[in-house]
Amino acid sequence: MAAIIGLTGGIASGKSTVSRLLKERGYVIVDADVAARAVVEPGSQTLSQIAEAFGGSVILPDGSLDRSRLGDMIFNNEEQRKKLNSIVHPAVRQFMMAEKEAAIEAGKETIIMDIPLLYESGLTWMVDKVIVVYTDEATQLDRLMARNDLSEQAAKVRIASQMPLAEKAEKADAVINNNGTIEQTKKQLLKIIEDWQLTP
């Protein structure tokens, strides 16, 4: 039976960095952020529902989602965030389950489910074990501000919209501390792969 591994963490804690390292080694990644983009493609039912709930101003002239505008609306407003989650998450889950099934059909022995909101959305039932990619708050804030070109205030609001990373680390089966260099992160990942005997 295939091993289903949840990969989670906080915004900008390094999940994509770790999943890239796994991909290089031949592991299949089912990525919730990719799924969340796929289900709001122009013309999709999910995108129409978003436009109905948040207004036509969240749709760009080319028919695609204005992610930056919607992000401004939901990250500092819990009610609006819950509304968006209730529209998008069922479609994301369905998309991910289909990808997971396809990977099992293809004979994959380990499937990595990269899900930023694994704990917040109560999705641990979807996976056998969980790896949390951890950074301290200062590192997370610095990397988020740099990557998304956000002010300190805007970055803090995004971090506060999620469960504290330290709390996630406590719940995890394994923690990768990504405060250091990518090389140090890679070493910790390889140890987990070895300990858990994960083959692609």
Ligand SMILES: CC(C)(COP(=O)(O)OP(=O)(O)OC[C@H]1O[C@@H](n2cnc3c(N)ncnc32)[C@H](O)[C@@H]1O)[C@@H](O)C(=O)NCCC(=O)NCCS
């Ligand atoms: C609000 C949106 C349009 C902003 O898009 P943007 O391109 O700026 O960000 P992106 O999608 O790359 O997400 C970046 C990170 O933000 C965090 N994040 C995204 N959505 C949420 C949310 N609803 N609640 C808390 N954190 C979130 C995650 O850590 C994610 O990895 C987009 O994040 C979205 O559609 N969110 C709802 C779907 C969702 O929950 N996605 C997260 C995984 S299912």
Ligand SMILES: Nc1ncnc2c1ncn2[C@@H]1O[C@H](COP(=O)(O)OP(=O)(O)OP(=O)(O)O)[C@@H](O)[C@H]1O
């Ligand atoms: N060990 C590291 N050293 C320096 N920079 C890093 C390290 N790990 C990640 N980064 C950088 O920090 C930023 C966040 O990392 P990454 O995109 O992997 O996070 P993420 O958890 O996937 O984020 P999100 O959930 O928001 O998509 C990126 O710009 C990445 O290049």
